[in-house]
Amino acid sequence: MMKYVIGVDLGTSAVKVLLVDQAGTVVAQASEPYPLAQPHPGYSEQNPDDWVRGVTKALQTLLKTGGAAPADIEGLSYSGQMHGLVLLDAAGKPLRPAILWNDTRTTKQSQEITAKMGARFLAITRNRPLEGFTLPKLLWVKENEPAIFAQAKSFVLPKDYVRYRMTGKLEMELSDAAGTVLLDVGKKQWSQEVCAAFDIPMSLCPPLVEATQRVGTITPEFAQASGLATTTAVFGGGADNACGAIGAGILKPDQAMCSIGTSGVVLTYEPDAAVDYHGQLHLFNHAVPNAYYSMGVTLAAGFSLSWFKQTFAPDVDFTAFVNSAAAAGVGAHGLLFTPYIVGERTPYADAKVRGSFVGVDARQTRGDFVRAVLEGITFSFKDILDIYRQNGKAFSQLVSIGGGAKSPLWLQIQADIFNTPIVRLQSEQGPGLGAAMLTAVGLGWFKDLAACAEQFVHGKQVYQPDPVAAAQYAKLHALYQQVYPATAPITAGLLASQD
Numbered sequence: 001m002m003k004y005v006i007g008v009d010l011g012t013s014a015v016k017v018l019l020v021d022q023a024g025t026v027v028a029q030a031s032e033p034y035p036l037a038q039p040h041p042g043y044s045e046q047n048p049d050d051w052v053r054g055v056t057k058a059l060q061t062l063l064k065t066g067g068a069a070p071a072d073i074e075g076l077s078y079s080g081q082m083h084g085l086v087l088l089d090a091a092g093k094p095l096r097p098a099i100l101w102n103d104t105r106t107t108k109q110s111q112e113i114t115a116k117m118g119a120r121f122l123a124i125t126r127n128r129p130l131e132g133f134t135l136p137k138l139l140w141v142k143e144n145e146p147a148i149f150a151q152a153k154s155f156v157l158p159k160d161y162v163r164y165r166m167t168g169k170l171e172m173e174l175s176d177a178a179g180t181v182l183l184d185v186g187k188k189q190w191s192q193e194v195c196a197a198f199d200i201p202m203s204l205c206p207p208l209v210e211a212t213q214r215v216g217t218i219t220p221e222f223a224q225a226s227g228l229a230t231t232t233a234v235f236g237g238g239a240d241n242a243c244g245a246i247g248a249g250i251l252k253p254d255q256a257m258c259s260i261g262t263s264g265v266v267l268t269y270e271p272d273a274a275v276d277y278h279g280q281l282h283l284f285n286h287a288v289p290n291a292y293y294s295m296g297v298t299l300a301a302g303f304s305l306s307w308f309k310q311t312f313a314p315d316v317d318f319t320a321f322v323n324s325a326a327a328a329g330v331g332a333h334g335l336l337f338t339p340y341i342v343g344e345r346t347p348y349a350d351a352k353v354r355g356s357f358v359g360v361d362a363r364q365t366r367g368d369f370v371r372a373v374l375e376g377i378t379f380s381f382k383d384i385l386d387i388y389r390q391n392g393k394a395f396s397q398l399v400s401i402g403g404g405a406k407s408p409l410w411l412q413i414q415a416d417i418f419n420t421p422i423v424r425l426q427s428e429q430g431p432g433l434g435a436a437m438l439t440a441v442g443l444g445w446f447k448d449l450a451a452c453a454e455q456f457v458h459g460k461q462v463y464q465p466d467p468v469a470a471a472q473y474a475k476l477h478a479l480y481q482q483v484y485p486a487t488a489p490i491t492a493g494l495l496a497s498q499d
């Protein structure tokens with residue numbers, strides 16, 4: 001009798017659920033979108049109960065189409081969009097919409113953290129207190145919505161909230177907890193020193209669980225709603241980028257991944273916390289036991305493309321829209337785009353910068369603009385790769401995952417801009433596969449994630465860089481890098497003019 005696991009990838013644009021059998025074959029998948037609210041510039045919120053509704057619906061579809069008997073689904077786990085603040089009252093109900101990872105209203109709070117703790121903060125949390133992380137969001141609510149903060153009994157992250165609603169157990173998983181910047185990353189425990197410095201009661205911080213730890217089973221209520229069995233075991237899960245790395249088989253220090261979801265990420269495995277990027281890159285506990293990972297983040301990667309499409313070509317099919325960039329050729333007839341449409345994190349930790357099209361020419365078509373968007377996002381990833389190179393790390397290839405990896409054109413653009421081979425996997429759903437792998441290891445199907453990866457992770461195709469295009473892109477990237485310093489003061493002024 002074949003047994004199955006489920007990986008639930010709680011993304012920003014949608015939840016994607018995967019049904020995977022013991023051989024590592026993805027036998028079915030389903031997806032449900034949910035809305036994203038941006039009520040003011042820099043704000044980004046979602047309703048936690050929309051996630052639960054989306055997960056329930058996607059699981060119903062998966063069970064209908066997958067052909068697996070619920071009793072044969074032995075376990076389930078999660079990959080979750082990181083950093084989002086879900087504040088809960090004494091009854092475990094959300095007190096306000098979740099404030100997401102790409103919400104940058106918290107510049108003042110981030111600056112206060114730096115002013116108060118400086119280098120000590122980096123030493124404990126291994127990260128700079130950027131706007132997107134959870135602690136600045138907690139401080140924002142404390143300062144701006146004191147009545148809500150006073151009612152808060154705990155806080156969790158997006159996938160931890162969904163797990164709570166599915167199991168009745170309120171916990172936070174370690175790889176995600178690292179992204180709150182309230183964690184002592186080396187000691188793997190909540191930092192009393194950071195909590196005390198900002199007057200955050202330790203009682204707000206839930207108990208920590210490891211990614212492959214079994215936390216419980218599905219409640220009768222959620223089983224009834226979704227069609228799952230109450231016998232299905234539920235495991236901690238991981239931060240989406242940790243899970244993406246696992247699902248892409250990035251389990252050694254010389255391997256790297258490029259992920260194009262709503263955000264964009266270039267990431268590598270770190271065997272220990274000894275590495276020091278001086279806060280230029282994020283460093284977090286991994287969902288791989290006792291390991292770490294570093295990464296740089298482009299805030300609006302897939303989001304820049306989705307925004308452009310939604311704004312200028314809402315009725316065109318997504319794939320046809322992306323493919324319209326092919327005819328434009330390298331450099332989009334002289335058009336450059338910077339993807340800073342909600343601010344940026346890496347390499348510029350700047351919440352006030354906004355994006356630009358530079359070199360607009362009367363002969364350009366919409367296809368040129370699509371091409372410029374694809375290239376600009378990828379130039380931003382190249383900036384992250386350059387930070388790795390400056391720190392002595394070069395990768396012989398990158399594995400590409402996320403919604404952006406559906407496009408062969410964009411995969412080739414990545415290979416050409418990075419001048420590095422790009423590996424496409426059989427499924428671009430890296431985070432969901434990583435969550436399924438955590439489940440398989442948690443259940444004891446495999447001795448560790450490396451053994452599981454041998455069976456679950458399969459490359460499909462390698463995109464080799466074209467030397468002519470790579471040389472053209474090297475020149476264009478040098479021009480792209482001049483756009484940030486030239487435009488940052490102008491775009492910050494434009495943002496301020498809207499206050």
Ligand SMILES: Nc1ncnc2c1ncn2[C@@H]1O[C@H](COP(=O)(O)OP(=O)(O)O)[C@@H](O)[C@H]1O
Pocket residue numbers: 010011012013014260261262263301302303305306318319322402403404405406407410
């Ligand atoms: N056919 C496609 N070609 C290229 N990019 C795509 C395609 N379909 C979706 N995308 C991009 O993928 C992104 C969503 O990726 P996904 O990994 O699902 O994100 P998330 O996990 O943040 O919800 C979208 O923002 C979109 O720009």
Ligand SMILES: O=C(CO)[C@@H](O)[C@H](O)COP(=O)(O)O
Pocket residue numbers: 011012013080081082083101102132240241261262263264265282297
């Ligand atoms: O903020 C980060 C990482 O630090 C983002 O990568 C989020 O984790 C959201 O991921 P996607 O929805 O783009 O997968």
